Amino acid sequence: MRGLIEKDLRLTFSRRQTLMIFLVMAVIMGGTMDGSFLVGYLTMLGTIIAVGTISYDEFDNGFAFLMTLPFERKTYVGEKYLFCLFMEAVSWCAGVLIYCIGGLIRHSGVNPVSELPMLLSLIPVLFLSVSVFIPLLLKYGSEKSRVALFLVFGLMALLVFGTKQVMSGQEQVLQGLVETLDALPEALVFLVITAVCGLLSFLSYLCSVRIMEKKEF
Secondary structure, eight states, rough: OOOHHHHHHHHTTTTTHHHHHHHHHHHHHHTTHHHHHHHHHHHHHHHHHHHHHHHHHHHHHHHHHHHTSSSSSHHHHHHHHHHHHHHHHHHHHHHHHHHHHHHHHHHOOOHHHHHHHHHTTHHHHHHHHHHHHHHHHHHHHHHHHHHHHHEEEHHHHHHHHHHHHHHOOOOHHHHHHHHHHHOHHHHHHHHHHHHHHHHHHHHHHHHHHHHHHHHOO
C-alpha cells in the first residue's frame, strides 16, 4: 500500500500549477468569505483531486499494468479510500489555517475553537462523496461514470423535492425538529454524523472491493 500511496502523491504533485491556482483562490476567499465555505471548498477540492487519481490509473490501459504488481485488488481499493481521507484532512487543515490567518488580518475576532465541531463535521460529510465517486469510477470508468453521477444526483434532487412536497404544511413539525437538534450538544451531533458517514463509507468500500474483484482488464 505504501507504494500505491507514493504513486498517488506523485500524480497529485505533478499538477503543481493547478494546485497553486486553487491555493491562491483559497487565500483570496479567506479574506472575504466565512470559514465554513472556505474550509468546505478546499476540502471538496482535495477530495476531487484524490478521486481523480483513479482516472490517471485508468488512462492508457493503466489498470492492466497495475494489476500485475504484487498487491491484492482490495488493497488498491482500500488505498484509494485512505488516500482520499488523507487529502481531505490536509485540505481541511489548510482551509482552517487560511481562515484563521484571514480572520487575524481582518481583526474579525475569529474563534475557530467554537466552530470546531461544525468544521470537523465537513470531513465525514464530504467523504460521502468519495463513497459515491469511487464505486462508480471503478464500475463504469471515468467517461461513463459522468452519466451515472448525473443520474445519481438527479435522483437525489427528486428525493429532496419529493420530501419537500410531502412535508409542506408541516412547518411546526420541522421547526420542532430543528429546535431539538439545536438543543443537542455539538459533540454528540458530530459523533452521530461521523458514525453514520463511517458506516455508509464502509458499505461503499465493500461494494468497491466486490466491483474490483469482478473487473476484467
